[in-house]
């Protein structure tokens with residue numbers, strides 16, 4: 001079973017921020033989860049490096065475009081390393097392999113007469129890298145996103161016959177029984193896309209003459225491929241198209257392309273049409289999440305209000321940063337975040353709930369059992385109760401990419417164990433019924449181990465720590481894989497009686513909330 005997952009390739013004229021991190025962390029969680037469930041996963045991310053915007057940004061900095069791209073793609077790589085992202089490859093559109101694939105696809109479409117030359121004149125926004133219609137402009141005649149006046153551009157471009165794919169696209173998107181069904185999520189966004197396709201698809205320009213920083217078309221060296229065509233093709237280059245047939249046949253089509261709503265149209269309409277034109281399979285799922293705002297306003301480098309992955313990790317640590325990024329707002333709609341909100345969630349979910357569960361369990365084991373897993377006949381009742389919550393709520397949520405719901409299910413599991421501890425009140429039992437103590441502490445440890453297994457995809461380092469502090473046997477990943485396959489708790493439990501526990505460490509120290517300027 002294979003699973004091919006991608007993030008957008010990010011523009012190198014911006015620094016990586018929490019928005020890019022959001023998509024990439026979500027993709028990483030899913031990639032890790034699928035690996036733990038026995039899938040042969042391929043996870044691709046990368047950077048989008050061609051076009052006027054990049055060439056201009058380089059000029060402003062007194063660099064060559066290549067220098068800027070080299071420098072900035074490194075920043076994305078560093079950010080993903082910092083966030084513990086397990087991508088299998090990092091693709092850059094300025095690589096030779098990408099040039100080769102783009103030229104191969106362009107030639108194939110040209111040979112099939114799906115690309116033709118035409119004169120084009122329209123208002124072009126450099127910031128958006130696209131032509132804008134009069135109706136798209138604001139009251140000052142400017143691009144509403146960039147607040148700059150678009151320039152009138154007229155040139156002979158190559159066009160792709162997008163219009164001829166209208167019916168087949170609608171069929172693949174709306175008919176779930178189609179062999180090549182393209183599932184678009186969430187539902188409301190899918191409906192918007194379907195509505196827009198029904199209004200009619202126009203042929204689109206796919207090349208430029210004035211943009212030198214790009215991939216030259218094989219049949220007309222005067223023209224370069226328009227950034228979007230170049231960019232989308234990364235998804236097949238990344239799995240070996242056209243020369244590595246074995247790899248391509250193994251992983252293509254993508255199981256899920258992940259992105260925000262801003263680029264859903266390109267991924268669910270233009271990209272599948274290009275693939276159909278080239279005679280290739282279309283992606284199985286295109287999933288778009290919402291947009292983050294920070295304290296109510298759009299994040300932008302110029303406004304200086306971006307949160308960088310470094311800042312997040314500095315304040316909360318890597319695992320908490322990963323957890324908070326995907327659990328703060330529902331995955332799908334837009335949402336607003338703030339440092340205060342992040343800190344609050346950190347304290348409630350991680351310091352108070354999860355951190356507290358581990359530290360109190362270990363402290364009790366230390367006080368009453370000399371820091372050993374107590375000797376008793378295995379009691380799995382609490383672990384089974386925890387397993388049921390995770391099975392009913394966590395697994396379906398993560399499989400459907402509802403990361404915030406999966407995080408909530410983890411919290412519910414932790415709360416259940418914390419409540420059981422309150423009900424048992426082992427500190428009282430120690431005086432009244434000491435013979436009941438071993439089974440109680442043993443059961444908390446088993447439940448904590450089970451939670452650790454489910455935490456692996458979200459918070460890999462924390463899961464490992466809990467696993468070793470609680471003296472769980474074997475390797476956590478192997479145990480998790482086995483558990484997810486047959487859902488059976490090992491006969492003697494994950495933490496075996498008599499095993500040496502480790503001193504309680506503070507997993508998540510409490511943080512005082514303060515809004516960063």
Ligand code: MSP
Pocket residue numbers: 007008009010011014018019020022023048231232233234258259260261262263290291292293299
């Ligand atoms: N280069 C194109 C994508 C080509 S993919 C073939 C591009 N790059 S981008 O750098 O602008 O990245 C856009 C993506 O970054 C969004 O779709 C989303 O995944 C992520 N995000 C950037 N800012 C974001 C928010 N404020 N909120 C949520 N996600 C955001 O478009």
